[in-house]
Amino acid sequence: xxxxxxxxxxxxxxxxxxxxxxxxxxxxxxxxxxxxxxxxxxxxxxxxxxxxxxxxxxxxxxxxxxxxxxxxxxxxxxxxxxxxxxxxxxxxxxxxxxxxxxxxxxxxxxxxxxxxxxxxxxxxxxxxxxxxxxxxxxxxxxxxxxxxxxxxxxxxxxxxxxxxxxxxxxxxxxxxxxxxxxxxxxxxxxxxxxxxxxxxxxxxxxxxxxxxxxxxxxxxxxxxxxxxxxxxxxxxxxxxxxxxxxxxxxxxxxxxxxxxxxxxxxxxxxxxxxxxxxxxxxxxxxxxxxxxxxxxxxxxxxxxxxxxxxxxxxxxxxxxxxxxxxxxxxxxxxxxxxxxxxxxxxxxxxxxxxxxxxxxxxxxxxxxxxxxxxxxxxxxxxxxxxxxxxx
Numbered sequence: 001x002x003x004x005x006x007x008x009x010x011x012x013x014x015x016x017x018x019x020x021x022x023x024x025x026x027x028x029x030x031x032x033x034x035x036x037x038x039x040x041x042x043x044x045x046x047x048x049x050x051x052x053x054x055x056x057x058x059x060x061x062x063x064x065x066x067x068x069x070x071x072x073x074x075x076x077x078x079x080x081x082x083x084x085x086x087x088x089x090x091x092x093x094x095x096x097x098x099x100x101x102x103x104x105x106x107x108x109x110x111x112x113x114x115x116x117x118x119x120x121x122x123x124x125x126x127x128x129x130x131x132x133x134x135x136x137x138x139x140x141x142x143x144x145x146x147x148x149x150x151x152x153x154x155x156x157x158x159x160x161x162x163x164x165x166x167x168x169x170x171x172x173x174x175x176x177x178x179x180x181x182x183x184x185x186x187x188x189x190x191x192x193x194x195x196x197x198x199x200x201x202x203x204x205x206x207x208x209x210x211x212x213x214x215x216x217x218x219x220x221x222x223x224x225x226x227x228x229x230x231x232x233x234x235x236x237x238x239x240x241x242x243x244x245x246x247x248x249x250x251x252x253x254x255x256x257x258x259x260x261x262x263x264x265x266x267x268x269x270x271x272x273x274x275x276x277x278x279x280x281x282x283x284x285x286x287x288x289x290x291x292x293x294x295x296x297x298x299x300x301x302x303x304x305x306x307x308x309x310x311x312x313x314x315x316x317x318x319x320x321x322x323x324x325x326x327x328x329x330x331x332x333x334x335x336x337x338x339x340x341x342x343x344x345x346x347x348x349x350x351x352x353x354x355x356x357x358x359x360x361x362x363x364x365x366x367x368x369x370x371x372x373x374x375x376x377x378x379x380x381x382x383x384x385x386x387x388x389x390x391x
């Protein structure tokens with residue numbers, strides 16, 4: 001892929017997010033195990049894991065509107081600041097602090113992703129959109145590969161305090177890089193625009209625009225919802241299943257890192273989808289993912305679980321660049337930031353369902369049974385992909 005086709009600001013964002021997410025990824029995928037030390041039931045851990053998504057559901061529409069009014073850069077910077085707070089909350093390690101940590105995660109996620117997607121998509125040429133979006137995600141994806149491997153060793157030898165400190169440190173570095181290379185210029189009065197968020201007319205216009213363009217954007221909304229259930233399901237089910245199977249922190253770290261490796265190749269998934277057809281690619285990925293999830297229901301050993309998790313992650317990670325490209329082509333530029341908010345809401349509703357589903361099924365039946373429930377969601381995603389291809 002020719003990187004000269006990718007806007008410079010997208011490359012800067014990718015590097016900033018590499019640093020910002022490196023520290024948190026040394027511990028983030030181990031958090032269900034960490035929470036299990038302080039919280040009694042898997043069901044409650046599932047609720048806690050889904051809490052950031054619930055926060056995002058409340059914030060996505062106001063945040064996307066705020067992005068439209070004050071610009072992406074200021075909102076993104078604010079999200080980076082909030083991204084440092086969970087590390088402090090998790091260090092306190094009380095149930096109340098853990099809850100506040102997840103609340104801060106939700107605020108940061110809504111601010112960063114609403115503004116980041118909008119800024120990246122607006123900066124991209126139509127012919128290279130999938131490539132640009134893949135580069136935008138590259139920093140986060142590399143952090144997801146490297147972070148857990150480092151984190152597994154550090155947690156085994158030093159416990160959780162050191163990796164939570166790394167989360168705080170790398171968050172501070174990302175804030176400094178953003179100020180140095182991009183800045184927080186805003187095109188409007190930030191306080192005045194914030195006050196306008198509480199006026200009903202603001203949201204009536206948003207929903208009016210959604211209604212006007214509903215038929216265009218609903219395919220992307222539906223797919224991101226189904227994909228997000230499966231993607232977020234892994235957050236809870238896989239760490240606890242690996243722990244139950246007897247995996248050490250080092251083994252878990254390697255499995256998490258290897259499973260994140262396909263994220264680095266989203267560039268090629270996006271490029272392939274541009275060539276063979278986006279809807280066709282969605283059908284292929286969904287059809288391959290479904291049996292993998294059902295097979296995981298029967299697996300017990302950590303290495304077999306890790307191997308099939310890698311395959312599932314490979315297939316799952318090919319989906320987001322395709323969905324976002326479909327959305328970008330269908331959403332008009334003048335209201336794209338507002339419609340991004342509704343897309344993020346669809347994603348976060350899915351992320352609310354995923355861990356809650358995993359925790360509920362695990363509490364009622366077993367952790368292995370939760371993989372079968374994810375397989376059913378994948379089957380629904382396949383049927384929807386086939387329907388979209390035929391339209």
